[in-house]
Amino acid sequence: MSASSSAAAATTTVTSPSIVFLLRRNSGDPALAWRLFKHLSSSFPSSALSASSVSAISGILARSGMLAELHHLRHLILRHPSPSSSSSLAALARSSSHFYNSLIRSSLRLGRPDLVQILYRDLLLSGATPNVQTLNLLMLSLCNSGHLDDALKVLDKMPQKGSQPNEFSFGILIRGYCRAGRADQALEVLNRMGRQGCTRNLVVYNTLIAGFCREGKLPEAESLVERMREDGLFPNVVTFNARISALCKAGRVLQAHKILRDMKEGGGDFALPRPNQITYNLVLGGFCKEGLVEESGVLVEEMRRDGFFTQLESYNIWLSGLLRNRRLFEATKLLEQMTMDGLEPSLHSYNIVIDGLCKQGMVSSARSVMNLMRERGIFPDVVAYTSLLHGYCLKGMVKSANWILHEMVINGCFPNAFTCNILLHSLWKEGRVWEAEMLLKKMNEKGYGFDIVSCNIVIDGLCRHGKLDKAIEIVNGMWLHGTAAFGELGNAFLGLVDDRNDSMKCFPDLFTYSILINGLCKAGRLDEAKKKMIEMLGKKITPDVVIYDTFIHGFCKHGKISSAFKVLRDMEKKGFQPSTKAYNLLIWGLGMKNKIDDMHNLIDEMHKKGVNPDSTTYNNLIQALCEGGMVGRAASLFDEMLKRGILPKLASFSLLIKAFCKEGEFDAAQGIFQTGLATFGEKESLYCLFSDELCRYGKVVEAKELFEISLARGFIVENFSYRCLIEELCKVNRVADAHCLLIAMMSRGSLLDPAAFMPVIDALGKDGKKFDADKLSERMMDMAARQDDESYNEVSHPLRHVIGSKTRVHGDEGTRKDEWHAVLNRYVTNIPPNNKSPPLPRKYEGDTKSLFIRNPS
Structure with missing residues (x-):
């Protein structure tokens, strides 16, 4: 309907209900409805500007986010009073809270909390009475702006204003506290709901449970689940997803997977909700994060069977996990599989x-x-x-x-400031100051400016290069001159900054002081670091947990354990909950002093205060026990770790396997190795670790057998200390075994260190097997030629390139090249006099060709 035809229709019927009908009829086109309303309000103000008409048009404009039109409507109401006092437009504004609610809601939708405050004050000045919906919107605005204490004051005053808070009022504040990481205060609001006779619902409980889970406070979350049941509510899939997410973030992914299994089977005392797409994605992400690739693969197959591996998000999680765990071939195959499944990457x-x-x-x-x-x-x-x-x-x-x-x-x-700051950080890290200056000049030319992030990068670069005094001098100058203080670095920096506009000045922030304090603590200048902490407080910059952890680490590193404990207690006095990291640092410091009992006591304190120990906590204690020769106690602690559902890291197995092998208890080491396989699956790093340790302590035959199993499983040869194994086999006169290992590795197409050939070549020569020695020498030369041929490693097709690059990840290429060149030089100088020149590298043809083909998989 056009505006003219609508107006024509309105001339015959100008009652308020008919105008409301016309507005609602055109609500699908808010701009047209607004033009119609403006026309009618000028022609028939008494009807068009009634409470019902204003309510209808304000709702249409609010839903469409037409904030400018809403403000126009507000001015229209206040500026055009009707002759009749009973229908005064000003009186309409005073009586219509719904109109103001529409304005406030629209301001929130557009991310303008500043307008909310103005509108609320305007509402009060006009004499209108805010209703519960108005106050809820005001609380929402305050929570979104981080003014939670002010939001709480609004809740406190709601009964005084004649508006009893409802479940949405409490829910808004609980959500705000949880988002700010203040779940304990959110719990107080939940308790208050019951005291004020407001029903606690499932949404409020789930919000609070998710808040505790995000903060790592799983016991509190578990107790809330029980409390839900007491209130006659049963946890749904959202509740369980929050718990699973928290467990995965805490590294307790096996426990999270058990919950998934229970949800799928639906057993137990209560009927559990069925897992959804989010549940599977959370556990898959947890497995990938912890490096449990085999378990992730099994879960992916299960998701395929159950119809949960159909979304791009699931593919992306699995793709990210494969790449994080160096499964490059599988990652490229997954990209192809996505297309086959009808999902374009x-x-x-x-x-x-x-x-x-x-x-x-x-x-x-x-x-x-x-x-x-x-x-x-x-x-x-x-x-x-x-x-x-x-x-x-x-x-x-x-x-x-x-x-x-x-x-x-x-x-x-076009690059953004973040992109440029990454390069700036790298330049300062390497001390390339002139290039950093040029980059800063380009950033200014592009309008990115010299922001506080750039300032902190430069200050961090100075601290990294031992120029702490210069960094402190610049930070002091920033308080007076902003970024102009960086002119102290040289004349070139003077042209990069312009602080004529005070609003553009960069002043030191929390990160600036974190960098300085960290640098001072590392340098052992702990008293100066404490002075910087006092300076922060004087500048109204509140230290965070990271700064406290930095002090704890600094004191522990320099052997001042008692001072580190004082920092911990000061944290608690200031209202900070010490993190797991803080306790881990203290346990690490005690470990350096070999104070085993104190370490145990600190772990007990963690449990009492609800701070969850992680694998690092136990690893610190296990390491101290192993270094103190108490391997049996370390193994018992390892068992406790598993019973508590804490997934050990590879470092846990490494410490125990190394300690048992050092003590000569190879059966016990074998038991830990088998536990690792049961926990992680057939993980390459476990085979690599145990094989190398067996070789180190003289169990050469056992090491060889384990290495052969690794070859059969298709593990990457270059990750193993195969050169050491070959040398040890030759030393114990098992030259044939060493020779066979070389042949087996070459048949896989592995790019071997040519130096690994020499012990076998020497041993074959001493045994009079000249033909075998010469044959192996030729292959060594071929291998050297392959390492020199850079084009071999640069395959044009991107997927092949990913596969082929697996063998070049480890080691310093320059060092290895120098090493095998020395071996080749030795080989050339030892050529018998009757040979005029060393044999040339053979082409990859005939029987030799198969030795240099990459792994067919």
């Missing part, structure tokens, strides 16, 4: 791959994936380029990282 999927490869140091592979994206019509965004730039920075390839900035602009993807 999204930009986020490719970003996961690029980020994962860059974190593995495989930047050239990430570049190839980026090329593949373009071929498929997906163009890299700032996230992809930033990951690539970060990857170059991690490898110290700052020039290549700098080129990424140019490439981004050329391709129409």
Whole structure:
């Protein structure tokens, strides 16, 4: 309906109900409804500006987010009073809380909490009475802005204003406290609900349970679940998902998986809710985070069977987990599988791959994936380029990282301040000050400015390079001159900053002081660090848990355990709940002093105060026990760790296996190894660890057998100390076994260290097996040629490149190259006089060809 035709219709019927009908009829087109209302309000103000008409149009505008029109309506009401006092427009404004509620709700939807305060004051000045909905919206605005204490005051005053709080009032405040990490105060609000006769519902309970879970306070969450049942409520899938999420974040993924199993089976005293997509995704993410790749794979297959592995989010979680755990071949196959399943990898999927490869140091592979994206019509965004730039920075390839900035602009993807700050951090980390200055100049030219993050990067760079005094001097100057204080670094910095506008000045913040205090603590300048803490408080900057942990670490590192404990007690006095990390640092410090009993006492204190020990807590104590020769007690502690449902890290198994092997208790070490396999599955790192330790302590035959099993399982050869194993086999006259291992590894296409060949070649020569020695020498030369051939490792197809790069992850390539060149030089100088020149590397043909083909899988 057009505005003109609507107006024509309105001329015949100008009653308020008919106007409301016309407005609602055109509510699908809010702009048209607004034009109609303005026309009618000018022609028939007494009817159009009635309470019902204003309520109808304000609702339409609020739902559409038309904030400017709502403010226009407000001015229209207040500026055009009707001749009749009974229908005065000002009186209408005073009586219509619904109108103000619409304005406030629209302001919240548009993220303008500042307008909420103005509107609420305007409501009070107009004489209108706020109802419970108005006060709830005000509380929501205050909670979203972080003013929780003010929101609590609103709740306290609601009965005085004639509006009893309802379940939404309490729910808003509970949600606000939980979001701010203040679940204990949210619990007090829950208790208050019951005292004021307001019904506690499932949503409120779930919000609070999720809050406790996010803070790692699982006992409190468990007690709330029991309390729900007492109130006649039964936990639903949202409740269980919150618990599972918290367990996974705490590393207790096996316990989380058990809950998933119970939910699926539906057993127990109560009928449990069935798991949903979110439940499976949480457990899958937990498995991937903890490196339980085999278990993750089993869960993925289960999700496929149950119809829960159909969303892109699940694929992305599994993809990220594979890359995090170096399963590059499986990750590339998953990308192909996604397409086969009708799910085209999204930009986020490719970003996961690029980020994962860059974190593995495989930047050239990430570049190839980026090329593949373009071929498929997906163009890299700032996230992809930033990951690539970060990857170059991690490898110290700052020039290549700098080129990424140019490439981004050329391709129409402009870097943001975060991207530039990553490169700036890398330049300062390497002490390349001049290049950092040039980058800062470019940032200013592009309008990114010299923000507090950039300032903190420069200060961190100074601290890293031992220029603590200069960093302190600049921070002191920042309070007076803002970023102009950085001019102290050199004339070039003077042109990079402009503090004429006080609003643009950068003053030190919490992170600035964290950097300084950390640098001072590392340097042993603990008294100066304490002075900086006092300075912070004087500047109204409240220290956080990280700064307290920094002090604890600094005191423990320098042997001042009593001072570290004083920091812990001071934390508690200031209302901070000491974290698991704080206790772990103290336990680590006690371990360096070999105070075993005190370490046990501190773990008991953790349990009493509701701070959950993690694998690091137990590892610190296990390490102290092992170093003190108390391996039996360490093993008992390991059992306790498993009983408590705390998933051990690889370090836990490493400590015990090494300790038992050192004591000569190889059967006990074998038991720990088998426990590791039962916990993690057939994990390569466990085989690698145990095989190397057996070899170290003379169990060469057992080490060889374990290494052969590893070969059969397709593990990466380069992760094992195979060179040491071959040398030890030759020393105990098992040359044939060493020779067979070399042949087996080459048949897999492994890129071996040529130095590993020499003990076998020497031993074969001494045994008079010249033909075998020469044959092996030729293969050694071939292997050396392969390592020299850089093109062998750069395969054009991105998926092949990912597979082929697995063998180049470990070790310093430059060091290894120098090492095997020395071996080859030794081989050449030992050539018998009748040989005029060393044998040339053979081409990959005939029988030899199969030795250099990569693993077919």
